[in-house]
Amino acid sequence: MTEVARSFVERWDKSLQSNYGTPRLTLVSGKGSILTDSDGKRYLDLLGGIATNVLGHAHPAITAAVASQIATLGHVSNFYIHPGVVELAEKLQTLAKDSAARVFFCNSGAEANEAALKLSRRTGRTKIVATHGAFHGRTMGALSLTGQPAKRDPFKPLITGITHVPFGDLEAMASAVTRKTAMVIVEPILGEAGVVVPPEGYLKGLRKICDATGTLLVIDAVQTGMGRTGQWFGYEYEGIKPDVITLAKGLGGGLPLGAMIALGSASELFLPGDHGSTFGGNPVACASALAVISQIEKQNLLATVRNHEVVIKAHLRRSKFVSKVRGQGLLLGIVLSKPLALEVRQELETRGVLVNAPTSDVIRIAPALTITPAQIQTFLRKFDSTLERVFNV
Ligand SMILES: *Cc1c(COP(=O)(O)O)cnc(C)c1O
Numbered sequence: 001m002t003e004v005a006r007s008f009v010e011r012w013d014k015s016l017q018s019n020y021g022t023p024r025l026t027l028v029s030g031k032g033s034i035l036t037d038s039d040g041k042r043y044l045d046l047l048g049g050i051a052t053n054v055l056g057h058a059h060p061a062i063t064a065a066v067a068s069q070i071a072t073l074g075h076v077s078n079f080y081i082h083p084g085v086v087e088l089a090e091k092l093q094t095l096a097k098d099s100a101a102r103v104f105f106c107n108s109g110a111e112a113n114e115a116a117l118k119l120s121r122r123t124g125r126t127k128i129v130a131t132h133g134a135f136h137g138r139t140m141g142a143l144s145l146t147g148q149p150a151k152r153d154p155f156k157p158l159i160t161g162i163t164h165v166p167f168g169d170l171e172a173m174a175s176a177v178t179r180k181t182a183m184v185i186v187e188p189i190l191g192e193a194g195v196v197v198p199p200e201g202y203l204k205g206l207r208k209i210c211d212a213t214g215t216l217l218v219i220d221a222v223q224t225g226m227g228r229t230g231q232w233f234g235y236e237y238e239g240i241k242p243d244v245i246t247l248a249k250g251l252g253g254g255l256p257l258g259a260m261i262a263l264g265s266a267s268e269l270f271l272p273g274d275h276g277s278t279f280g281g282n283p284v285a286c287a288s289a290l291a292v293i294s295q296i297e298k299q300n301l302l303a304t305v306r307n308h309e310v311v312i313k314a315h316l317r318r319s320k321f322v323s324k325v326r327g328q329g330l331l332l333g334i335v336l337s338k339p340l341a342l343e344v345r346q347e348l349e350t351r352g353v354l355v356n357a358p359t360s361d362v363i364r365i366a367p368a369l370t371i372t373p374a375q376i377q378t379f380l381r382k383f384d385s386t387l388e389r390v391f392n393v
Pocket of ligand 1: 135192220
């Protein structure tokens with residue numbers, strides 16, 4: 001590390017809280033799937049700001065939309081309408097295939113899930129069922145939904161009335177959900193827990209359980225949404241219609257934007273005055289989201305993502321160091337045959353590739369949907385040589 005890079009690390013330490021630990025890399029610029037650090041070293045970005053930069057860095061469609069919007073109208077609050085927020089809500093309505101759907105905009109995934117939680121209270125019921133391992137955010141409400149004891153326990157007491165059952169287990173869900181259950185919330189694929197895909201029929205089964213008890217089915221598509229899995233929101237592969245979809249991460253293409261979409265009759269639950277967000281639906285964030293959606297459509301990225309998935313899975317399945325590859329589209333968890341994910345992550349970084357290790361044996365990749373076939377080949381080549389090196393030390 002050079003003096004410049006070291007000095008950023010020291011200054012972070014002395015000025016930011018220690019909740020993230022201290023990162024080592026200082027990134028100064030990006031273009032597409034390439035990032036450059038403060039020493040001028042280049043990296044291939046396979047993490048995409050945690051499944052967020054769906055069009056990569058500095059995409060011309062986003063920079064143009066954002067620059068033009070901030071120069072025209074930067075913020076107005078929800079006391080007023082602006083054209084972008086209406087256009088984006090209509091677009092999401094269309095993508096969710098429900099003209100009765102109504103959108104609430106916020107700024108993050110946790111806030112989108114908070115909004116869903118409050119919406120569910122308007123059913124007149126207060127019980128909620130969520131799943132073990134699920135991640136729904138860090139605010140007190142979203143943390144209460146999150147099924148990870150290490151993140152929850154230090155902050156108890158949390159919201160009461162929330163039960164967690166094993167992910168993928170329909171029997172456990174059926175016995176936990178009653179006519180008093182306001183909502184069931186699930187990720188269609190667990191993201192932070194290491195990219196875990198539920199057994200076939202899981203989402204369909206959840207739909208049945210919720211229908212039988214009049215319970216809202218909330219799909220947390222914060223990580224799986226916006227084309228990441230090769231579908232718009234990540235639940236469509238089971239052909240179900242949820243009552244609520246929550247979005248953030250990829251929605252703003254790198255700008256902070258979240259959404260809680262209530263479908264069908266759930267869209268009538270919130271009454272005037274029930275909820276709000278000063279920045280929610282901010283014109284600049286909406287302009288960026290509209291650019292994201294239009295590029296995904298124009299470049300036919302949903303199909304591209306599915307093709308990339310096939311190529312990456314076929315390659316990695318031949319590796320003797322990989323026990324399986326989980327996930328869909330460009331949200332993949334590469335399960336290593338030994339718990340060496342931290343070492344692999346670090347060695348990849350040294351070799352100029354950024355990924356993360358959500359668990360001790362899983363490497364997660366969630367690159368820009370615009371990553372090129374050549375960049376994927378570079379990643380696979382470097383991944384192979386990294387595994388050779390780390391497993392043979
Ligand atoms: C990241 C994430 C969240 C929280 O989003 P924030 O923007 O960090 O609040 C919620 N749910 C899922 C599935 C996520 O991956």
